[in-house]
Amino acid sequence: MGKAIRDSGIPRDQIFVTTKLPAKSKSYDDSLKFFEETMQNLGLDYVDLYLIHAPWPWEEMGADYSKENVEVWRAMEKIYQSGRAKAIGISNFNVQDQKNILENCKVEPMVNQLQYYIGYTEPQNVKFAKESGMLVEAFSPLATGYLLNNDTVSDIAKQNGVTVAQLAIQYCIQHDILPLPKAVNPAHINENKELDFVIPDTDMETLDSLVDTAPGEDHNE
Ligand SMILES: NC(=O)c1ccc[n+]([C@@H]2O[C@H](COP(=O)([O-])OP(=O)(O)OC[C@H]3O[C@@H](n4cnc5c(N)ncnc54)[C@H](OP(=O)(O)O)[C@@H]3O)[C@@H](O)[C@H]2O)c1
Incomplete structure:
Protein backbone atom coordinates (compact mmCIF):
# COMPACT_ATOMS: atom_id res chain seq x y z
CA MET A 1 0.00 0.00 0.00
CA GLY A 2 2.81 2.40 0.88
CA LYS A 3 4.50 1.71 -2.47
CA ALA A 4 1.23 2.25 -4.33
CA ILE A 5 0.78 5.60 -2.59
CA ARG A 6 4.33 6.70 -3.44
CA ASP A 7 4.11 5.45 -7.05
CA SER A 8 0.75 7.17 -7.62
CA GLY A 9 2.31 10.63 -7.51
CA ILE A 10 -0.78 11.82 -5.64
CA PRO A 11 0.21 14.13 -2.77
CA ARG A 12 0.10 12.24 0.53
CA ASP A 13 -2.39 14.73 2.01
CA GLN A 14 -4.89 13.86 -0.76
CA ILE A 15 -5.05 10.21 0.34
CA PHE A 16 -6.73 9.03 3.54
CA VAL A 17 -4.95 6.01 4.98
CA THR A 18 -6.67 3.92 7.65
CA THR A 19 -5.09 0.88 9.22
CA LYS A 20 -5.93 -1.28 12.18
CA LEU A 21 -4.31 -2.75 15.24
CA PRO A 22 -4.71 -6.54 14.99
CA ALA A 23 -7.56 -7.85 17.16
CA LYS A 24 -5.16 -10.20 18.97
CA SER A 25 -3.11 -7.29 20.35
CA LYS A 26 -4.38 -6.83 23.91
CA SER A 27 -1.52 -5.24 25.81
CA TYR A 28 0.07 -1.77 25.86
CA ASP A 29 3.50 -2.96 24.73
CA ASP A 30 2.22 -5.26 21.97
CA SER A 31 0.05 -2.47 20.61
CA LEU A 32 3.01 -0.08 20.31
CA LYS A 33 5.05 -2.86 18.65
CA PHE A 34 2.31 -3.67 16.12
CA PHE A 35 2.03 0.01 15.23
CA GLU A 36 5.80 0.23 14.58
CA GLU A 37 5.64 -2.89 12.41
CA THR A 38 2.74 -1.47 10.39
CA MET A 39 4.51 1.85 9.88
CA GLN A 40 7.64 0.04 8.70
CA ASN A 41 5.60 -2.07 6.28
CA LEU A 42 3.81 0.99 4.95
CA GLY A 43 6.90 3.18 4.78
CA LEU A 44 4.77 6.20 5.64
CA ASP A 45 5.42 8.99 8.16
CA TYR A 46 1.85 8.93 9.43
CA VAL A 47 -1.54 7.29 8.96
CA ASP A 48 -4.76 9.28 8.93
CA LEU A 49 -6.70 6.88 11.13
CA TYR A 50 -5.65 4.01 13.37
CA LEU A 51 -8.35 1.68 14.73
CA ILE A 52 -8.49 -1.15 17.25
CA HIS A 53 -9.84 -3.87 14.94
CA ALA A 54 -12.05 -5.55 17.54
CA PRO A 55 -12.67 -5.64 21.31
CA TRP A 56 -11.58 -9.28 21.47
CA PRO A 57 -9.21 -11.57 19.58
CA TRP A 58 -11.12 -13.20 16.67
CA GLU A 59 -10.94 -16.68 18.14
CA GLU A 60 -12.57 -15.39 21.36
CA MET A 61 -15.36 -13.29 19.88
CA GLY A 62 -17.58 -11.85 22.64
CA ALA A 63 -15.06 -12.43 25.47
CA ASP A 64 -14.58 -9.69 28.07
CA TYR A 65 -11.33 -7.83 27.39
CA SER A 66 -12.42 -4.59 29.12
CA LYS A 67 -9.33 -4.30 31.31
CA GLU A 68 -6.96 -5.04 28.45
CA ASN A 69 -8.77 -2.65 26.09
CA VAL A 70 -8.12 0.22 28.51
CA GLU A 71 -4.38 -0.57 28.28
CA VAL A 72 -4.57 -0.87 24.51
CA TRP A 73 -6.34 2.48 24.34
CA ARG A 74 -3.50 4.03 26.38
CA ALA A 75 -1.15 2.91 23.62
CA MET A 76 -3.51 4.36 21.00
CA GLU A 77 -3.42 7.70 22.85
CA LYS A 78 0.38 7.64 22.91
CA ILE A 79 0.44 6.98 19.16
CA TYR A 80 -2.03 9.81 18.58
CA GLN A 81 -0.02 12.20 20.73
CA SER A 82 3.11 11.37 18.69
CA GLY A 83 1.32 12.73 15.59
CA ARG A 84 1.90 9.52 13.63
CA ALA A 85 -1.84 8.75 13.64
CA LYS A 86 -3.92 11.84 12.90
CA ALA A 87 -6.99 10.18 14.41
CA ILE A 88 -7.67 7.10 16.52
CA GLY A 89 -10.73 4.95 16.91
CA ILE A 90 -12.31 1.56 17.44
CA SER A 91 -14.11 -1.05 15.38
CA ASN A 92 -16.73 -3.67 16.22
CA PHE A 93 -17.17 -2.11 19.68
CA ASN A 94 -20.66 -2.54 21.14
CA VAL A 95 -22.23 -0.12 23.64
CA GLN A 96 -20.53 -1.68 26.68
CA ASP A 97 -17.14 -1.77 24.95
CA GLN A 98 -17.53 1.87 23.90
CA LYS A 99 -18.52 2.95 27.44
CA ASN A 100 -15.48 1.17 28.84
CA ILE A 101 -13.14 3.26 26.71
CA LEU A 102 -15.03 6.53 27.25
CA GLU A 103 -14.96 6.08 31.03
CA ASN A 104 -11.22 5.40 31.09
CA CYS A 105 -9.68 7.56 28.38
CA LYS A 106 -7.93 10.89 28.06
CA VAL A 107 -8.52 11.14 24.29
CA GLU A 108 -11.96 9.94 23.17
CA PRO A 109 -12.27 7.61 20.18
CA MET A 110 -13.05 9.61 17.05
CA VAL A 111 -14.45 6.76 14.96
CA ASN A 112 -16.30 3.50 15.45
CA GLN A 113 -16.22 1.30 12.33
CA LEU A 114 -19.23 -1.03 12.37
CA GLN A 115 -20.85 -3.48 10.00
CA TYR A 116 -23.68 -1.56 8.42
CA TYR A 117 -25.82 -2.19 5.37
CA ILE A 118 -29.51 -2.06 4.41
CA GLY A 119 -31.13 -4.68 6.67
CA TYR A 120 -28.28 -4.81 9.21
CA THR A 121 -27.64 -1.52 10.96
CA GLU A 122 -26.55 -2.23 14.57
CA PRO A 123 -28.97 0.50 15.82
CA GLN A 124 -27.90 0.60 19.49
CA ASN A 125 -24.17 0.62 18.75
CA VAL A 126 -24.61 3.27 16.08
CA LYS A 127 -26.82 5.48 18.27
CA PHE A 128 -24.40 5.33 21.19
CA ALA A 129 -21.37 6.05 19.02
CA LYS A 130 -23.04 9.02 17.33
CA GLU A 131 -24.29 10.46 20.63
CA SER A 132 -20.75 10.14 22.01
CA GLY A 133 -19.44 12.24 19.13
CA MET A 134 -17.86 9.45 17.09
CA LEU A 135 -18.03 9.27 13.33
CA VAL A 136 -19.60 5.93 12.41
CA GLU A 137 -18.04 4.22 9.42
CA ALA A 138 -19.99 1.49 7.61
CA PHE A 139 -17.91 -1.55 6.75
CA SER A 140 -19.31 -4.01 4.21
CA PRO A 141 -21.99 -1.52 3.06
N1 LIG B 1 -13.68 -3.52 10.74
C1 LIG B 1 -13.91 -4.74 10.32
O1 LIG B 1 -13.95 -5.70 11.10
C2 LIG B 1 -14.13 -4.99 8.85
C3 LIG B 1 -14.64 -6.22 8.41
C4 LIG B 1 -14.88 -6.38 7.03
C5 LIG B 1 -14.60 -5.33 6.15
N2 LIG B 1 -14.09 -4.16 6.62
C6 LIG B 1 -13.79 -3.03 5.72
O2 LIG B 1 -14.87 -2.71 4.89
C7 LIG B 1 -14.47 -2.63 3.52
C8 LIG B 1 -15.56 -3.13 2.61
O3 LIG B 1 -16.12 -4.33 3.08
P1 LIG B 1 -16.27 -5.67 2.22
O4 LIG B 1 -15.13 -5.83 1.29
O5 LIG B 1 -16.56 -6.75 3.20
O6 LIG B 1 -17.60 -5.53 1.42
P2 LIG B 1 -18.45 -4.53 0.51
O7 LIG B 1 -17.76 -3.24 0.26
O8 LIG B 1 -19.79 -4.55 1.16
O9 LIG B 1 -18.55 -5.38 -0.83
C9 LIG B 1 -17.44 -5.65 -1.66
C10 LIG B 1 -17.93 -6.47 -2.85
O10 LIG B 1 -18.86 -5.72 -3.60
C11 LIG B 1 -18.45 -5.66 -4.95
N3 LIG B 1 -18.84 -4.35 -5.50
C12 LIG B 1 -18.37 -3.13 -5.13
N4 LIG B 1 -18.97 -2.15 -5.86
C13 LIG B 1 -19.82 -2.78 -6.71
C14 LIG B 1 -20.70 -2.32 -7.73
N5 LIG B 1 -20.83 -1.02 -8.01
N6 LIG B 1 -21.42 -3.24 -8.42
C15 LIG B 1 -21.32 -4.56 -8.13
N7 LIG B 1 -20.49 -5.05 -7.19
C16 LIG B 1 -19.76 -4.18 -6.49
C17 LIG B 1 -16.95 -5.82 -4.94
O11 LIG B 1 -16.55 -6.35 -6.18
P3 LIG B 1 -15.13 -5.96 -6.89
O12 LIG B 1 -14.09 -5.94 -5.79
O13 LIG B 1 -14.98 -7.02 -7.90
O14 LIG B 1 -15.27 -4.58 -7.51
C18 LIG B 1 -16.79 -6.83 -3.80
O15 LIG B 1 -17.04 -8.14 -4.24
C19 LIG B 1 -13.19 -3.46 3.44
O16 LIG B 1 -12.33 -2.94 2.48
C20 LIG B 1 -12.61 -3.35 4.85
O17 LIG B 1 -11.69 -2.26 4.95
C21 LIG B 1 -13.86 -3.97 7.95
Missing part, protein backbone atom coordinates in the same frame (compact mmCIF):
# COMPACT_ATOMS: atom_id res chain seq x y z
CA LEU A 142 -22.85 -3.94 0.22
CA ALA A 143 -22.82 -6.92 2.62
CA THR A 144 -19.65 -8.08 0.84
CA GLY A 145 -21.77 -8.34 -2.33
CA TYR A 146 -24.64 -10.42 -0.87
CA LEU A 147 -26.97 -7.40 -0.83
CA LEU A 148 -26.77 -7.12 -4.62
CA ASN A 149 -29.14 -10.10 -4.99
CA ASN A 150 -31.98 -8.71 -2.86
CA ASP A 151 -35.18 -8.25 -4.91
CA THR A 152 -36.78 -5.49 -2.79
CA VAL A 153 -33.59 -3.43 -2.71
CA SER A 154 -33.14 -4.05 -6.42
CA ASP A 155 -36.69 -2.81 -7.19
CA ILE A 156 -36.15 0.38 -5.16
CA ALA A 157 -32.83 0.98 -6.92
CA LYS A 158 -34.52 0.60 -10.34
CA GLN A 159 -37.33 3.00 -9.38
CA ASN A 160 -34.67 5.57 -8.46
CA GLY A 161 -32.71 4.98 -11.67
CA VAL A 162 -29.58 3.83 -9.82
CA THR A 163 -27.78 0.54 -9.14
CA VAL A 164 -28.13 -1.46 -5.91
CA ALA A 165 -24.56 -0.53 -4.99
CA GLN A 166 -25.27 3.19 -5.44
CA LEU A 167 -28.50 2.92 -3.44
CA ALA A 168 -26.74 1.06 -0.61
CA ILE A 169 -23.92 3.61 -0.43
CA GLN A 170 -26.28 6.59 -0.52
CA TYR A 171 -28.42 4.91 2.18
CA CYS A 172 -25.45 5.13 4.57
CA ILE A 173 -24.78 8.76 3.70
CA GLN A 174 -28.43 9.73 4.33
CA HIS A 175 -28.07 8.15 7.77
CA ASP A 176 -24.94 10.29 8.44
CA ILE A 177 -22.68 7.28 8.26
CA LEU A 178 -19.50 7.11 6.19
CA PRO A 179 -19.69 4.16 3.79
CA LEU A 180 -16.53 2.14 3.02
CA PRO A 181 -17.40 0.17 -0.12
CA LYS A 182 -14.57 -2.00 -1.40
CA ALA A 183 -14.17 -2.49 -5.13
CA VAL A 184 -11.26 -3.59 -7.30
CA ASN A 185 -13.21 -3.43 -10.58
CA PRO A 186 -12.63 0.08 -12.04
CA ALA A 187 -16.23 0.18 -13.37
CA HIS A 188 -17.47 -0.45 -9.81
CA ILE A 189 -15.15 2.19 -8.37
CA ASN A 190 -16.47 4.79 -10.83
CA GLU A 191 -20.09 3.75 -10.34
CA ASN A 192 -19.74 4.02 -6.56
CA LYS A 193 -18.71 7.68 -6.86
CA GLU A 194 -21.81 8.68 -8.87
CA LEU A 195 -24.14 9.57 -6.03
CA ASP A 196 -25.90 12.67 -7.29
CA PHE A 197 -29.36 11.61 -6.13
CA VAL A 198 -31.45 11.56 -2.97
CA ILE A 199 -33.40 8.49 -1.78
CA PRO A 200 -36.97 9.71 -1.04
CA ASP A 201 -38.16 9.44 2.59
CA THR A 202 -40.74 6.76 1.73
CA ASP A 203 -38.06 4.55 0.19
CA MET A 204 -35.74 5.20 3.16
CA GLU A 205 -38.55 4.00 5.45
CA THR A 206 -39.02 0.83 3.40
CA LEU A 207 -35.26 0.19 3.39
CA ASP A 208 -35.11 0.82 7.17
CA SER A 209 -37.78 -1.84 7.72
CA LEU A 210 -35.97 -4.62 5.82
CA VAL A 211 -34.31 -7.51 7.65
CA ASP A 212 -32.24 -10.44 6.47
CA THR A 213 -31.44 -8.77 3.15
CA ALA A 214 -28.15 -10.60 2.67
CA PRO A 215 -28.23 -14.24 3.73
CA GLY A 216 -24.69 -15.56 3.60
CA GLU A 217 -23.07 -12.48 5.11
CA ASP A 218 -21.14 -13.12 8.37
CA HIS A 219 -21.48 -11.01 11.50
CA ASN A 220 -18.82 -10.29 14.13
CA GLU A 221 -20.97 -11.06 17.16
